Amino acid sequence: MALMDFIKKQFIDVIHWTEEGDDVLAYRYPMQDFEIQYGAQLTVRDSQMAVFVNEGKVADVFGPGLYKLTTQTLPVLTNLKNWDKLFESPFKSEVYFFSTRLRLDRKWGTPNPITIRDKDFGMVRMRAFGIYSYKLADPGRFYSEISGTRETYFVDDLDGQLRNLVITSMTDLFGESGVPFIDMAANQVEFSAALKEKLLPVFERYGLALDAFAVQNVSLPEELQKVLDTRIGMNMIGDMGRYTQYQTATAIPLAAQNEGGIAGIGAGLGAGMGIGQSMAAAMGQSQAAVAGGVTAAVPAAAVAGAAAASISADDVVATLEKLHGLVGKGVLSQAEFDAKKAELLAKLS
Numbered sequence: 001m002a003l004m005d006f007i008k009k010q011f012i013d014v015i016h017w018t019e020e021g022d023d024v025l026a027y028r029y030p031m032q033d034f035e036i037q038y039g040a041q042l043t044v045r046d047s048q049m050a051v052f053v054n055e056g057k058v059a060d061v062f063g064p065g066l067y068k069l070t071t072q073t074l075p076v077l078t079n080l081k082n083w084d085k086l087f088e089s090p091f092k093s094e095v096y097f098f099s100t101r102l103r104l105d106r107k108w109g110t111p112n113p114i115t116i117r118d119k120d121f122g123m124v125r126m127r128a129f130g131i132y133s134y135k136l137a138d139p140g141r142f143y144s145e146i147s148g149t150r151e152t153y154f155v156d157d158l159d160g161q162l163r164n165l166v167i168t169s170m171t172d173l174f175g176e177s178g179v180p181f182i183d184m185a186a187n188q189v190e191f192s193a194a195l196k197e198k199l200l201p202v203f204e205r206y207g208l209a210l211d212a213f214a215v216q217n218v219s220l221p222e223e224l225q226k227v228l229d230t231r232i233g234m235n236m237i238g239d240m241g242r243y244t245q246y247q248t249a250t251a252i253p254l255a256a257q258n259e260g261g262i263a264g265i266g267a268g269l270g271a272g273m274g275i276g277q278s279m280a281a282a283m284g285q286s287q288a289a290v291a292g293g294v295t296a297a298v299p300a301a302a303v304a305g306a307a308a309a310s311i312s313a314d315d316v317v318a319t320l321e322k323l324h325g326l327v328g329k330g331v332l333s334q335a336e337f338d339a340k341k342a343e344l345l346a347k348l349s
Helices: 002-009 075-079 139-147 155-177 181-186 188-205 222-237 240-257 262-266 269-291 300-309 313-329 334-346
Strands: 024-028 041-044 048-054 057-062 065-068 091-099 103-109 114-118 122-136 152-154 208-219
Touching (some): 024 139, 024 155, 041 048, 048 139, 057 139, 091 139, 103 155, 152 155, 155 188, 181 188, 181 208, 188 208, 313 334
Antiparallel strands (some): 024 091, 024 152, 048 057, 048 091, 103 122, 114 122, 122 208
């Protein structure tokens, strides 16, 4: 058996790699005793590169093509003395294949919120995620820095390291730029371009070329997002007085149309008694003023107007709903209701 292995290894003269699957970045060609025959043929296919390693050091790098391993194609062989010995291989060396295809749809994201200093909000915690693509560009450097002598190096083995590099660079970018979170979230294309530019030398250090980089989402944790939504809402409201007038004017026709809803509630027994008592009190004050010799300069309407001036917008809406209920019951006419509505809305101006 040992003799058969010895004879078999002397005829290993065709070295090539056909990739199976798409998850391998580096592959060491299997050889008996790490020996390669002088004159062996090396086939490197498209989207591949090969590295010849002699005594632990990168001796040469081969791109796509067919090569015959001799002193002409591999100058390092001139320093090897045993290639002409019978059944003695001069190559106590290794060949590594590297896949140079684009690695697409690689995902990155912040597993936990990162803390940054923001111009608008002070110290905030944010999340971000997206995708990127890259390819292996310098197999010699990748061998020296990353894969080493491993028999197989997979794409997934590198993903964790690359994700951490992306997050670190993103944190630095936020700190250096001073751009507020709102602007980053609203300009993700520009943010992606800036982050890609920052990551190019980081990938290059490991023999990789960053092809594309995209930020798909930048967000705050849920509790901070609620604070941001509240602030945006306040900015949208602006003038609180005009906003209240708008809300009141919108609520009145809705209440008038909804006989079984808010207007119906306003026309209930308790509401009807309350509005009736208010009207009775106003009429009693007017009659007492006339009986006491007070001139018509202080009519009941003035008293009602003074009372209306001190009520809030919510009170105005509630009062109008109740009055509308009285119109439905025939207690007030439509003209009386319209006059009262105009009077109350005037108090909000």
